[in-house]
Each structure stands twice: as C-alpha cells, then as structure tokens.
Amino acid sequence: MKISVVIPNYNGEENLNKILSELETISNILEIIVVDDASSDNSVGIIKKNFPNVKLIERLENRGFSSSVNDGVKAVHGQLVLLLNTDVIPEINFLDSLTHHFEDPDVFAVGCLQKSYEHNKIIFRGRGIGNFSKGLLIHQRGEVGKQNTLWVSAGAGLFRKDIWQKIGGLDSIYNPFYWEDIDISYRALKAGYKLVFESQSAVWHYHEKGSIKNRYTQNKIKEISYRNQILFIWLNISDKEYLLRHLLYLPYLFFKSLIYFDFSFVIGCISALLKLPKVLILRKKRKKLWNISDREILSHFKS
Numbered sequence: 001m002k003i004s005v006v007i008p009n010y011n012g013e014e015n016l017n018k019i020l021s022e023l024e025t026i027s028n029i030l031e032i033i034v035v036d037d038a039s040s041d042n043s044v045g046i047i048k049k050n051f052p053n054v055k056l057i058e059r060l061e062n063r064g065f066s067s068s069v070n071d072g073v074k075a076v077h078g079q080l081v082l083l084l085n086t087d088v089i090p091e092i093n094f095l096d097s098l099t100h101h102f103e104d105p106d107v108f109a110v111g112c113l114q115k116s117y118e119h120n121k122i123i124f125r126g127r128g129i130g131n132f133s134k135g136l137l138i139h140q141r142g143e144v145g146k147q148n149t150l151w152v153s154a155g156a157g158l159f160r161k162d163i164w165q166k167i168g169g170l171d172s173i174y175n176p177f178y179w180e181d182i183d184i185s186y187r188a189l190k191a192g193y194k195l196v197f198e199s200q201s202a203v204w205h206y207h208e209k210g211s212i213k214n215r216y217t218q219n220k221i222k223e224i225s226y227r228n229q230i231l232f233i234w235l236n237i238s239d240k241e242y243l244l245r246h247l248l249y250l251p252y253l254f255f256k257s258l259i260y261f262d263f264s265f266v267i268g269c270i271s272a273l274l275k276l277p278k279v280l281i282l283r284k285k286r287k288k289l290w291n292i293s294d295r296e297i298l299s300h301f302k303s
Helices: 013-023 043-050 065-075 099-103 161-167 180-191 218-236 240-259 263-274 276-289 294-298
Strands: 003-009 029-036 055-058 080-084 088-090 107-118 121-125 128-133 136-141 156-160 194-205
Touching: 003 013, 003 065, 013 029, 013 043, 013 088, 029 043, 029 065, 043 055, 055 065, 065 080, 065 161, 065 180, 080 161, 099 107, 099 156, 107 161, 107 180, 128 294, 136 218, 156 161, 161 180, 180 194, 180 218, 180 276, 180 294, 218 240, 218 263, 218 276, 240 263, 263 276
Parallel strands: 003 029, 003 080, 029 055, 107 194
Antiparallel strands: 080 156, 088 194, 107 121, 107 156, 128 136
C-alpha cells in the first residue's frame, strides 16, 4: 500500500527541517504534504527553500487543526495516510512495524509509541484507555505492552484513507483543539472497525514550545477541554444508562463548579450548549454508522 504523509503546521519552524529531512530518507513514502495554517513565522520559507519536493498547502487564515488535517488527507494519493505533528520525530524504520496491520481490511488506524523526555526520565505514551465515570468519558494513558487502544493520535498515527472518508474525517466542532482524534477513533470503533497500538514503531515527541500553551491561557485550555469532553458524549454515546447518568451528573458538576469557583467547567458547559443545534444534526448523521454498543467498546479498555 502507498503511504502519504500529512503534517499540519502552525509556526512549527523550529522542527520542520528535522522532521522533513528524516521523512525524505524513507523510501516507501509516496508524498509529503504540509498544510500551513497561516503561520506567522518562517515555516513556509523553510519548506520552499529546503524541501522543493514537499507539497505545500498554504492557507491565508488560521482555521484550526482539524481543518488542516482534513485538507491534507483530501489531497493525498496514497491508500494510507501518516499523520505527524511538527514536534514529532520518527525513529529509523518506524514504518516497518505499522504497515502489516493493514493486511486486515477492518483496521482503520495504527498508533505509534510516543517517547518524550520529561523531568529527567523517558515517558512512554501512545496507547489510550478510558471508562465512563460520573457521566463523562474519562480517558487516560494505557500500558504500552498491549495492542488494543481506544484512540490513535492524529499527531503520530497511520490511517486508512477510505475509512477516514467514510466516517467523515476530523470534526471541526472541536476546534481549535482537543478530542478530535479520540472522536474519530471512537466513531471508527462504533462502526465496527479496529484500532491498533504498535509499540515497535516509535517516535519522539518534543512538545513544541510555540503551540497551544503559548497561544491560550490555562483557563481557556481547560474551558475548551471541558466543552469538548461534553460534546463527545452528545455526539457519540447511545447507551441509555450512560446518557441518563450524564444528564443527572452534568447539573451536579455544573453547580459544584460554581460553588468552588471553577468557572472553566461552567463556561465549558455553556459553550457546549451553544453548539447543541449543530450537535443534533451531526448525531443524526453519525447514527447511520453505529454498529457496536458503547458498553462493548469500553469493556476492552479498562487497563
């Protein structure tokens, strides 16, 4: 199968030379596409000067991560799409362990082992687990010794293009960030497709300095995260007991947040409510692809 690479970029000049140089040495990559989301740094200049074989999609206005990735996937010619963030550098031969999983036509995506150096030690990420608690989906890092995963990161994963298109790509309702890749992964699982975590395929995550934390306050990041956590439930969960628990807990969490002055959750709830008309339209479309129950999905991801 032919592999295309899509890299969404916003002010990622710090790492562009390194990641693109590494990728150009890999023989079985069909094409590399960078979608620049109206960067204010010299990202575009670096690509044009140093990487003439890289296809550059320039956007005149910033439209967010989901839109950048979707535009890149639409432009690829390969059957498989490797999504990488600009702060992710692959190890040598990292693709070798990924591609064989797609011999199974039901595999939608395979995630990489993500290594990062934090607080003087190496942290391993890449496999996701989760459970339904207090009316919300609580996601967390899982053991990297297992292959099942609740989601594949859209910043370090290989995806099958035809299934991506069938289930609709990343949803811009989550803009500007967070929960997009959990959402598309869950949609795939609910439609009956498979996700795999491959610990033998490793990338280094350097946690780019100039992205989310430099553009948004900590409170704003929390507001968006809470909003999207709620939107995920409204868009994807069909289990009646789960929905009832959500409807009972949400007012409790809302007023508890007011009492303890956690206004990030309060604003997140209100922001989610403002999107409810759009949610109802999207949920109606998504129902057509639902084949697997929420309980069956989540029963596999407790550890």
